[in-house]
Every structure is written in C-alpha cells, then in structure tokens.
Amino acid sequence: MEERELVLAHREPVADGVVCLTLRAPDGGPLPAWAPGAHLDLLLAEGLERQYSLxxxxxxxxxxxxxxxxxxxxxxxSAFVHDRLAEGDTVRVRGPRNHFPLEASARYLFLAGGIGITPIVPMVAEAEARGADWLLVYGGRSRSSMAFADALAAEYGDRVRLHPLDECGPLPLDEVLGTPHPGTAVYCCGPEPLLAAVEQRCVAWGPGALHVERFAPKADADAGPRVAFEVELAVSGRTLPVPPGRSILEVVEDAGVPVLSSCREGTCGTCETEVRAGVPDHRDSLLTDEERAAGETMMICVSRSCGPRLVLEL
Structure with a gap:
C-alpha cells in the first residue's frame, strides 16, 4: 500500500490525555477516500508504526x-505523538485501510469505551445520514476523559447515552444487550474487557450481529501448540520452513520477499495474505468467525498452519 507524506496542520486537546491531529497534503490537494471504520497507519519513526482510527x-x-x-x-x-509531533511537522502515513466497515442495517447499537469512540464518531454520522434507527452508549473513566462526548450529545440528543464511570458506574451491558433485537447491527470498540463482555452477551444475538475492533490482541489469541510447517510462496516460487519459534512473516522477510506489515500482533490487518491451499491456524484478533471458517486469507504475523503445508499468494 502506498505511503505518503502529510503535514500536521492542526493539533488540539479534545479530552484529558487525548490529542486530535488534522493531517493534510503538503500541496493542500485531495487525499484518498475513506469510509467509517477505516484506520490510518502513522509511521512515526524507524520501527515505530501505529494505527489510529479516522x-x-x-x-x-x-x-x-x-x-x-x-x-x-x-x-x-502515543508518547511520540503527544511529546514530539508539532504543527507543521511532516508525518509519513500508509492507508487508509478498513477492517471495520459499517454494513447496511435498519438499526444500529454503537458501544464505545474510552478512545474506542474514534471509529464510532463517523459511524453515527453515517447512520444518521442513512436515516437508520440508532443508539450510542459511550463510557469512560470520567466525563473529562471522554473525547467528543459533549459534541455528540449536543448534536444527537438522547440518541447518545453517556456513562462516565465516576458518575454512572459501568456501561449497562445487561440492559442494552440482555434481549436480542433481530435486525440490529452491534458495533463495539474499546478496551479488551469491554469487548470480551460484549462478545459474551452477543452470542444470543446470532452470527453476524456483532462487529468489533480491537486495539490489542485477545488474551488467548496465540494459544495452541506451535509446530513446524512449510509455506509455499506461489508468486515467488519458493518453499520455506517455518519453525515453531518463528512466524511466517519473519521467515518470509528473512528470505527477502517483500511484504507489508505493521502491528505484528494480529490486530491491524496490514499483513493479510491470500491463502491458495492449506488450512490456516488463525491466531489474529481481527477476522470474523465467518472469515476464519472460509480460510481465504490470514494474518501471517501471528497465524500458523493446521497442517504440514500452506500455499500463500506471496
């Protein structure tokens, strides 16, 4: 994916410990289009790449x-962004990329915890523009720590329910998720305890109802035995052994085969690779259950093979 240099045109504190960055092309020209749920890779320094939701x-x-x-x-x-980036600085970026798209639905339930509000902000605007029925339930440690909270409440009124922990307690998940509502798409982003709790409660909602985005890998994402296997690179015509202690990505990079990567923990989707043959052992925190069952792609930074051989589009 193409990299480009942008200029930090404006930075502004929007909550306790949260800074908002506006990036523009040096010549002021248009940037590639994006849709709600997309994120941008910021290449902050050598070996320091991070993904942030638009x-x-x-x-x-x-x-x-x-x-x-x-x-x-x-x-x-985050320390680099807060302490070293100043207005006028040049920032290298990659993307946008979207693994959290807003699917068509008549009704939406948006759940956000802390900085997990960032991908949800453009989603609620899109849901409103579509004329959909929607509700946002947004929690944080305190009102002052909740970015965009006042603006969302002012614009959308009672469609936005704010739950600062120090005022209201935890998010009322049993209340909003206790009874499944057919035809409602649930979108959730936030810290892992929130995501795990929402996933548990949404089992009864049926497959495809819940959509989540993680900032960090699931606690048990890399569980399971680590055995050796071979990976055949269909494009470059090479077959490489992958030992138990190394990832496919590491082996492929050492062999000099170019492949994009970023987080190296199965959350960003940069290294997603097409699978031509074999059964992936998915250990990412990104693909849905349906995508895993299809086995058409895998995240080679963490995922492995269920059999002795994989054939990849590399």
Missing part, C-alpha cells in the same frame, strides 16, 4: 483526522 468527516477529502490517547504503559507511539 474520526473526521469522510466528505472532507482534504484532511485526515485521528485522535490519540496518551498511554503511559504503551510502547512509545
């Missing part, structure tokens, strides 16, 4: 907007 207006073709939470226990990406 939270602006897709109709504004001249700007990309992302919001970044400072994470004291993070791996350096």
């Amino acid at each position: 939270c602006g207006d897709p109709a504004d073709t001249g700007a990309y907007t992302v919001a970044v939470l400072r994470e004291p226990e993070g791996r350096g990406g």
Whole structure:
C-alpha cells in the first residue's frame, strides 16, 4: 500500500490525555477516500508504526483526522505523538485501510469505551445520514476523559447515552444487550474487557450481529501448540520452513520477499495474505468467525498452519 507524506496542520486537546491531529497534503490537494471504520497507519519513526482510527468527516477529502490517547504503559507511539509531533511537522502515513466497515442495517447499537469512540464518531454520522434507527452508549473513566462526548450529545440528543464511570458506574451491558433485537447491527470498540463482555452477551444475538475492533490482541489469541510447517510462496516460487519459534512473516522477510506489515500482533490487518491451499491456524484478533471458517486469507504475523503445508499468494 502506498505511503505518503502529510503535514500536521492542526493539533488540539479534545479530552484529558487525548490529542486530535488534522493531517493534510503538503500541496493542500485531495487525499484518498475513506469510509467509517477505516484506520490510518502513522509511521512515526524507524520501527515505530501505529494505527489510529479516522474520526473526521469522510466528505472532507482534504484532511485526515485521528485522535490519540496518551498511554503511559504503551510502547512509545502515543508518547511520540503527544511529546514530539508539532504543527507543521511532516508525518509519513500508509492507508487508509478498513477492517471495520459499517454494513447496511435498519438499526444500529454503537458501544464505545474510552478512545474506542474514534471509529464510532463517523459511524453515527453515517447512520444518521442513512436515516437508520440508532443508539450510542459511550463510557469512560470520567466525563473529562471522554473525547467528543459533549459534541455528540449536543448534536444527537438522547440518541447518545453517556456513562462516565465516576458518575454512572459501568456501561449497562445487561440492559442494552440482555434481549436480542433481530435486525440490529452491534458495533463495539474499546478496551479488551469491554469487548470480551460484549462478545459474551452477543452470542444470543446470532452470527453476524456483532462487529468489533480491537486495539490489542485477545488474551488467548496465540494459544495452541506451535509446530513446524512449510509455506509455499506461489508468486515467488519458493518453499520455506517455518519453525515453531518463528512466524511466517519473519521467515518470509528473512528470505527477502517483500511484504507489508505493521502491528505484528494480529490486530491491524496490514499483513493479510491470500491463502491458495492449506488450512490456516488463525491466531489474529481481527477476522470474523465467518472469515476464519472460509480460510481465504490470514494474518501471517501471528497465524500458523493446521497442517504440514500452506500455499500463500506471496
């Protein structure tokens, strides 16, 4: 996927510990189109790449907007954004890419926790534009920590239910998810405990009702035995052994085969690769159950093989 250099045109605090960045082309020209749910890769420094959901207006073709939470226990990406990026700086980006698209539905239930509101903001605007029936339930540690909360409430009124933890307690998941509503698409983004709780409650809603996006891998995503297998690269005509302690991505890179990657933990989708033959052992935190069962693609940064051989479109 093409990389480009953009200029940080504006940065603005939008909540406690959250800064909003507006990126534009150096010549002010239009940028590639995107749809709600898309994210952008920010290539911040050598070896420091992070994915952030686009939270602006897709109709504004001249700007990309992302919001970044400072994470004291993070791996350096948010600290770089908060402490080192200044207006006028050049930022290399890759994307947009969308693994969390807003599917057509008559009704939507949006659930957001903390910075998980970012992909939801353009989704509620799109749902409103489509004339759909929708509700947003949005929680955070405190009202001051909840980015875009006041603007959402002011624009959409009682379709937005704010639940600051220090005022209202946890999100009322049993209330909003306890009774399945056929024909309702549930979209959720936030920290892993929220996603796990929502997934548990949405089992009764049936397959395809729930759509989630994760910022970090599932706790048990890489569970299971790690055995050796072979991977055949259909395009380059090579067959490579993948030992138990290495990923397909690492082996392919060492062999000099170019492949895009970013998170290396099965959450961003950058390294998604077509499977020509074999059965993948999916260990990502991104694909749906239906996509896993189809076995047409896999994330080669974490996923392995259920058999002795895989054939990949590489």
